[in-house]
Amino acid sequence: MNAFDPTLFDAPIARRDSGCVKWTRFDEDVLPMWVADMDFAVAEPIRAAIADRLAHPVLGYGVAQQRVKERIVAWLAARYGWEVPPEAILLLPGVVPGFNLALRALCGPGAGVVVQTPVYPPMLKAPGNWGLRRVDAPLTDDDEVDMDALRTALRGAGHGPAAQDGAFLLCNPHNPTGRVFGVAELAAMAEACLAENVPIVSDEIHCDLLFDGRRHIPLASLAPEFAARTITLMSAGKTWNIAGLNACWAVVPDAGLRARYAAALAGVADHVNILGLVATEAALAEGEPWRQALIAYLQANRDWLLRAVAERLPGVRLRAPEGTFLAWLDCRGSAAAADPHRFFLDRARVGLNAGPDFGPPGQGFVRLNFGCPRALLEEGIGRMQRALAGA
Ligand SMILES: Cc1ncc(COP(=O)(O)O)c(C=O)c1O
Known part of the structure; x- marks a missing residue:
């Protein structure tokens, strides 16, 4: 495979009757550019591995074999220089x-969970699922970490005398802003958590989708004392577009924390999709050339989108995403300002994610998924341009 083979990603793929959520939610004339999966075919080696597994006729409960954990451990070491033992990995x-x-x-009970708004909606909902308090620490207007807001929020997380009552739920790379936090920001956040005795849950699902030569830095890899207090979550789901196979991994280097986590998983999340395990292993073992080509394609889409937004969508602003395939469009200065999701759905027939779903700072924003063939992206922007011009 060439370093950059656009033919892998240019081909339109009809997904409407494939049982996927992305192409089902909206009417047939709406172009769906919302939920975070990509309109690209899964890499050949992954499909081949799944086909091989299906040659075996039994599909009973899956278990993570040692070699899957070893594959993950090798990936963490090779890609991020993060050394962890296989027993730190939970599937x-x-x-x-x-x-x-x-x-x-x-x-x-009653503890606080700190989230950095605007943020991925299931993170906003997670505290409420357990009767916990959500404590918002909004990012700055430039999508940077507001350390004062974070410290105040952590203090309010109510960890109390029983250590480890509250938690900090980090999203890095950050959905929806596309920010990739650097060493200094990550270390400052982790230090603040340590100071308040608040453990960290770090969602790093977009970690292998970074642009401009960036290298992902797992927060827990920065210092042993951070690792001891952190549950890191990663997956091949976004990068290799296999989210429907429901498999991911957690890295929990601290044995005590791992035991506590395993106890919480028991009876709720005991098994992993057997094809998801196969696909994950194949992605890490053989998916790197495809990933390199994907990054080149996504980065070109991002650059095209940045120009198109600046030149063709009056009043809409976009800060360059540093990773992910998500664009956080600030429509507050545009004719769509009042409710951009509704505006573009009704007038452009483009289905985006509504900003307010990501928390209060999302008012006046929409999230657009540019993980699609260029022609589809051009179609979407053309529709949005015409809608704004006609407003
Ligand atoms: C930040 C983030 N975390 C988690 C997920 C979903 O993860 P999973 O499908 O493994 O539950 C997404 C999907 O968009 C996401 O953006």
């Missing part, structure tokens, strides 16, 4: 169940 049916169950493991 789970998804990152969303993973962070929900982490809160169950970590938080006492």
Whole structure:
């Protein structure tokens, strides 16, 4: 495979009757550019591995074999320079169940969970799922960490005398802003958590989708004392577009924390989809050339989108995403300001994610998924341009 083979990603794929959520939610004339999966075919080696597994006729409960854990450990070491033993890895049916169950493991009744708004909606909902308090620490207007707001929120997380009552739920790379936090920001956040005795649940699901040569930094890899207090969640689901296979992994280097987490998983998330395990292993073992090509394609889509927004969508602003395939469009200065989701759905027939679903700072924003063939992205922007021009 060439370093960059656009033909892998240019081909339109009809998904409407494939039983996927993305192409089902809206009417047939709406172009769906919302939920975070991509309109790209899964990499050949992954499909081949699944086909091989299906040659075996039994599909009973899955278990993570040692070699899957070893593959993950090798990936963490090679890609991020993060050395952890295989026993630190737990396989789970998804990152969303993973962070929900982490809160169950970590938080006492009435404790607070700190989230950095605007943020992925299931993170906003997770504290409420367990009767916990959500404590918002909004990012700055420039999508940077507001350390004062974070410290105040952590103090309010109510960890109390029983250590580890509250939690900090981090999203890095950050959905929806596309921010990739750097060493200094990550270390400052982790230090603040340590100072308040608040453990960290770090959702790093977008970690292998970074642009401009960036390298992902797992927060827990920065210092042993951070690792001891952190549950890190990662997955092949976003990067290799296999989210429907429901498999992910947690990295929990501290044995005590791991036991506590395992106890919270028991009876709720005991098994992982057997094809998800196969696909995860194949992605990490053989999926790197495809991933490299994907990054090149997504980065070109991002750059095209940045120009198109600036030149063709009057009053809409976009700060360049540093990772992910998500664009957080600030429509507050545009004709769509009052309710951009509704505006673009009704007038452009483009289905986006509504900003307010990501928390209060999302008012006047929409999230657009650019993980799609360029032609589809151009179609979407063309529709949005015409809608704004006609407003
Ligand atoms: C930040 C983040 N976490 C988790 C998920 C979903 O993870 P999973 O499908 O493994 O539950 C997404 C999907 O968009 C996401 O953006």
